[in-house]
Amino acid sequence: MRHCWTILCLFLLSSLSLTATHTPASFLDPIKDQILAVRGSATVFDVLPQRTASEAVLRVGLVEEPLYGSVAFFGTDSMEYRPREVDCGQTDRFIYFVETSAGRKEVEVFAEILCESLxxxxxxxxxxxxxxxxxxxxxxxxxxxxxxxxxxxxxxxxxxxxxxxxxxxxxxxxxxxxxxxxxxxxxxxxxxxxxxxxxxxxxxx
Incomplete structure (x- = not known):
């Protein structure tokens, strides 16, 4: 009976250890990215900065929407950010997630909105x-x-x-x-x- 109790304790301790070291994807620090955008014009970029050749993108979506513009995804490869015409001189921010064959990642983008049209x-x-x-x-x-x-x-x-x-x-x-x-x-x-x-x-x- 004592032997069985010891095995049970080891199992519980092992489970607790695994639980304590696991970090949910939603709590991982997002990848930081910066882009430049001209007011009223779209800036197109890859959804996953510095992706590896073997990393396939399965799904993408917004986590936090931008304040001064809009975001659109083109499949799972590229996306665009388009600031409004009236909000030049601002720095916008948005977060999106990328699910790949290697797991889930979040990307936090800071977009500097330029006032010049060119x-x-x-x-x-x-x-x-x-x-x-x-x-x-x-x-x-x-x-x-x-x-x-x-x-x-x-x-x-x-x-x-x-x-x-x-x-x-x-x-x-x-x-x-x-x-x-x-x-x-x-x-x-x-x-x-x-x-x-x-x-x-x-x-x-």
Whole structure:
């Protein structure tokens, strides 16, 4: 009888130990993410930052809605955040969950809402990780007749596109990677409505 009681005690202690070390998914710290958005324009991004190749997304959904905009999911791969036109200069926040083959995760997003209708980012890193891989001009979709021209440090034109759609990945028009010591290239962006923007963009490899 004493032997049976000892086994029962060990079983109960083992159960208590397992219960004490288990952390429910809802109490795990969410993944932090930051995005830039132009008022009234959509910013599209991957639902799971830095996902592994073997990690399949099964289901996504909102946990906390944004205060200054709206969120839409495109299947289980990508999503968009669209701030309202009147709320520029604010920082919005929302949380969504992602259920994958590896378990449930929550992502907390902080969205900085820019007031300018067109914002040209100063650099990108075309390393194939799905994050900041191309030269991005926020709000470019509002200027369909735009033209982008890229020059190297010797003033030679190396890339040009009409109706640019944030897809230059640091290659020339034949798709060959471009290299410079400092990674700086000069751009000229014409919005198609009479305004021209120019400056330097850094390609970090």
């Amino acid at each position: 914002t040209i980012l100063s650099g990108f890193s075309p390393d194939g990780d799905g994050i900041n891989d191309t030269f991005t001009i926020l709000g470019v979709e509002n200027y369909p007749d735009n033209r982008l021209t890229i020059f190297n440090k010797w003033g030679e034109k190396i890339y040009q596109a009409r109706g640019y759609q944030n897809d230059w990945d640091g290659t020339d028009e034949q798709g060959r990677p471009l290299y410079q010591e400092d990674g700086l290239f000069y751009y000229v962006f014409e919005d198609g409505l009479g305004k021209t923007f120019s400056g330097y963009v850094q390609v970090k490899r």
